[in-house]
Amino acid sequence: MIRVCSVSDIKENSMNKFTIEGKKEILVGKKNGKLFACDNSCPHRGASMHKGVYKDNNVVCYMHDYEFDIDSGKLTNMKSWKKSETWVEQNPAWRASGDLIMYDVEVKENEVYLEIRPNQ
Amino acid sequence: MTTDYKEKIGELVGIEVIEKNGIDVEKLRKLLLAGVGAEFFTYYYYTILRMHCTGRDGEGIKEIVEDARIEDRNHFEAMVPRLYEIGGDLPRDVRTFADLAGCPDAFLPDDWEDIETILKVLLEAERCAIRSWGEVCDYTANKDHRTYNIAQAIMQEEIEHEAWFVELLTKRPSGHFRRSFVGQSPHTMGHGGLQHL
Numbered sequence: 629m630i631r632v633c634s635v636s637d638i639k640e641n642s643m644n645k646f647t648i649e650g651k652k653e654i655l656v657g658k659k660n661g662k663l664f665a666c667d668n669s670c671p672h673r674g675a676s677m678h679k680g681v682y683k684d685n686n687v688v689c690y691m692h693d694y695e696f697d698i699d700s701g702k703l704t705n706m707k708s709w710k711k712s713e714t715w716v717e718q719n720p721a722w723r724a725s726g727d728l729i730m731y732d733v734e735v736k737e738n739e740v741y742l743e744i745r746p747n748q
Numbered sequence: 749m750t751t752d753y754k755e756k757i758g759e760l761v762g763i764e765v766i767e768k769n770g771i772d773v774e775k776l777r778k779l780l781l782a783g784v785g786a787e788f789f790t791y792y793y794y795t796i797l798r799m800h801c802t803g804r805d806g807e808g809i810k811e812i813v814e815d816a817r818i819e820d821r822n823h824f825e826a827m828v829p830r831l832y833e834i835g836g837d838l839p840r841d842v843r844t845f846a847d848l849a850g851c852p853d854a855f856l857p858d859d860w861e862d863i864e865t866i867l868k869v870l871l872e873a874e875r876c877a878i879r880s881w882g883e884v885c886d887y888t889a890n891k892d893h894r895t896y897n898i899a900q901a902i903m904q905e906e907i908e909h910e911a912w913f914v915e916l917l918t919k920r921p922s923g924h925f926r927r928s929f930v931g932q933s934p935h936t937m938g939h940g941g942l943q944h945l
Contacts, residue, residue: 651770673782673850674775675883691879692852709852711868716855721847 782850
């Protein structure tokens with residue numbers, strides 16, 4: 629387990645970027661009173677997830693508005709680029725995205741720890 | 749970077765120093781590939797969009813679209829050498845490159861006779877480019893000075909392009925006039941492979 633921050637550092641409805649092990653960027657957020665942690669890179673094109681916003685139980689990437697569930701990391705909404713009916717939709721291969729990489733969070737004595745597995 | 753290469757000359761100091769500053773070089777390669785891909789394909793799609801800027805309304809914006817089109821090509825030229833310096837490369841197949849581009853294809857809309865619709869497509873493309881290079885700037889600031897220097901120059905021109913299209917769509921007051929010549933790229937002209945300027 630890797631210590632990231634104190635519980636008090638994470639405010640409700642916030643998304644915070646931390647760098648661990650010298651260069652790995654992770655996001656620790658708090659929504660509906662629950663802490664979660666994920667990789668800070670969007671699996672679609674690598675944008676920083678901490679620049680996004682919450683929508684329901686999702687975090688929305690600011691780059692292309694893709695939405696990921698903060699419990700499972702699953703891609704739940706792949707937004708269309710079309711601003712009107714006359715616009716042409718993007719190629720499916722361009723639109724394709726994996727899910728957000730999630731990390732297990734544990735709180736010990738008001739400190740936030742993450743479990744990062746070797747393949748993450 | 750192949751093992752043979754490393755055996756011959758050792759580690760590249762240019763990579764070593766940015767890694768020591770906390771740069772994940774593989775992540776940076778992906779960000780740069782996405783960025784140059786967006787520029788390359790924007791150049792291609794802007795060619796089509798520009799061809800459809802005709803009529804009394806269209807002719808008035810054609811040359812502004814051309815300025816943005818050639819400068820986006822220059823952005824590709826400016827950053828690709830840096831991608832190779834850090835051990836990245838362009839995909840051998842251009843179809844793969846298109847699928848990895850950081851921004852959506854700026855397709856010609858079905859109702860292209862309405863110039864405002866073309867302007868909206870152009871505006872969205874510029875906005876995505878700003879976010880894309882902003883990401884590179886944020887990631888490299890104070891860590892990778894060389895990449896940052898090129899990316900921030902590109903971003904300055906992308907912000908100017910956004911302003912041009914906003915002004916055309918909204919009549920917002922503007923200090924913008926034409927570039928001195930097409931493809932001037934006042935901010936990126938000193939970078940990369942722009943010897944043709």
